[in-house]
Amino acid sequence: MAKKPRIVIIGAGMAGLTAANKLYTSSNDLFELFVVEGGTRIGGRINTSEFYSDRVEMGATWIHGIKGSPVHQIAQQINALQGSDKPWECMDGLLDEPKTIAEGGFELNGSMIEPISTLFKNLMDFAQGNEASKWCSMSRRLGNKSIGSFLRKGLDVFWDSCKDHEELKGYGKWSRELLEEAIFAMYENTQRTYTSAGDLFSLDYEAESEYRMFPGEEITIGNGYSSIIEYLASVLPRDVIQLDRKVAKIEWDRCDSRPVKIHFLDGSFVLADHVIVTVSLGVLKAGICNDPGLFSPPLPSFKTDAISRLGYGVVNKLFLRLNGNRKPEELPSLQMVFHRSDSELRHKKIPWWMRRTATLSPIYNNASVFLSWFAGKEALELERLSNEEIIKAVTTTVSSLLSEPHNEIMSDSNSNGFEVSFVDVLKSKWGSDPLFLGSYSYVAVGSCGADFDTMAEPLPTDVYHHHPLQILFAGEATHRTHYSTTHGAYFSGIREANRLLQHYHCVGV
Ligand SMILES: Cc1cc2nc3c(=O)[nH]c(=O)nc-3n(C[C@H](O)[C@H](O)[C@H](O)COP(=O)(O)OP(=O)(O)OC[C@H]3O[C@@H](n4cnc5c(N)ncnc54)[C@H](O)[C@@H]3O)c2cc1C
Incomplete structure (x- = not known):
């Protein structure tokens, strides 16, 4: 035979x-x-893994658009979407408005954030081959090799168009331009985790419009x-x-x-x-x-x-368990806006590897487990650090952001007000695992x-x-x-x- x-x-x-x-x-x-x-x-x-009885994903998390997705089709066919036996990382807390807080404890209102979030969204939509806006086409005309340069030119064009904006009041030593730039950087940091490009200046501009998403919702899988x-x-x-x-x-x-x-x-x-x-x-x-x-x-x-x-590139997920003496609802879903790494106004105890992380969110509404995403050098550093070092740094960062607004450069001793603490962490290590050596391609x-x-x-x-x-x-x-x-x-x-x-x-x- x-x-x-x-x-x-x-x-x-x-x-x-x-x-x-x-x-x-x-x-x-x-x-x-x-x-x-x-x-x-x-x-x-x-x-799929488990952390304090919650089902969490160490790697792939989302079905990116459900219409036409074979993953969604299988998940539906095997009834895996709803998840019945235990709570899972469904991220439904994202439906609520997160608190956006700038370093120094300044909570930002919609009128501060919205123009920059709209600008960023318009620029990325344009780069991805969708609709155009005046800033996009102007910054496009300047010629771009990378998404990083396209975005920054878009921000410059935006600033040129609103030169006579009044001065910012009520945000301590933040000037309008510094704050807008820092909000913009927060969205750039989220984009770094989406693409795994540690530096958006290394992400090709032309290719971005070839990438395809499925239409429809983005959802997670209840059964993992x-x-x-x-x-x-x-x-x-x-x-x-x-x-x-x-x-x-x-x-x-x-x-x-x-x-x-x-x-x-x-x-x-x-x-x-x-x-x-x-x-x-x-x-x-x-x-x-x-x-x-x-x-x-x-x-x-x-x-x-x-x-x-x-x-x-390398993207890692960090799960943190909130200390039991804090009620989960006391810690909101956070968007974090930091001073640039070269600014004199930085909190000395917030380490460099926290400063390019955009969000900290409960994995579902009122969960005691919170999640942050890290990309690039910061994601690699996370793999190297001990659990104690991570807990200390995130605790300092969050406590500082949630304390009363303050202008002075803070140290441990003068973090006034809200104290939050985490007791345990679970993190992925995709960069150093020899079977992966990173997270995904771009x-x-x-x-x-x-x-x-x-x-x-x-x-x-x-x-x-x-x-x-x-x-x-x-x-x-x-x-x-x-x-x-x-x-x-x-x-x-x-x-x-x-x-x-x-x-x-x-x-x-
Ligand atoms: C943190 C993170 C978040 C993500 N989020 C999402 C998301 O939300 N949605 C989404 O769609 N995608 C997401 N992804 C991407 C998605 O997980 C991957 O694109 C996909 O799983 C890759 O599948 P693959 O089969 O190509 O490769 P892999 O899953 O890497 O499979 C390759 C296999 O080869 C094995 N292998 C390697 N070397 C050897 C060797 N020498 N001998 C034998 N075996 C070897 C590895 O152990 C591995 O099991 C995420 C990835 C990461 C890391």
């Missing part, structure tokens, strides 16, 4: 399990199929994001998924009936006809730089160039959307090669318009499964 084609999928995240699910359910047992996963769990950057992963894996026979099998080297283009040899960290290997590589862009970047590299022979330069050019200045298409090209490129489709690539960083998301990873898994199904004349959908 002829041997079955053997397909090995590297990585049991969304892309890998989607590909495995599709190949298994569409091929009528045509293939010998394995999913080899370097970690001890499935899900990859989807990882991992329920989607468990569903995808549930159809596979027991021995298909192998955990704790970290791949050290992929030898390809060998003169053998199975041309790919996959070496594991423990010295064992498996031969395959096809391998679908779904590891993160961070792991690929390290894999082409390290010696010995992940691929032997090394990947062709058109591939390594795209891998090097594309951006891949189009860096110097790269472009076409680099995602290059990422997705299978090897060898010679279509008449007697062993075609040896290495296929899936994963969020191979999808040109839905990169950085779970549904992008899902689509990429379907794409590569279909490539193989079509190759073997099974009908892919």
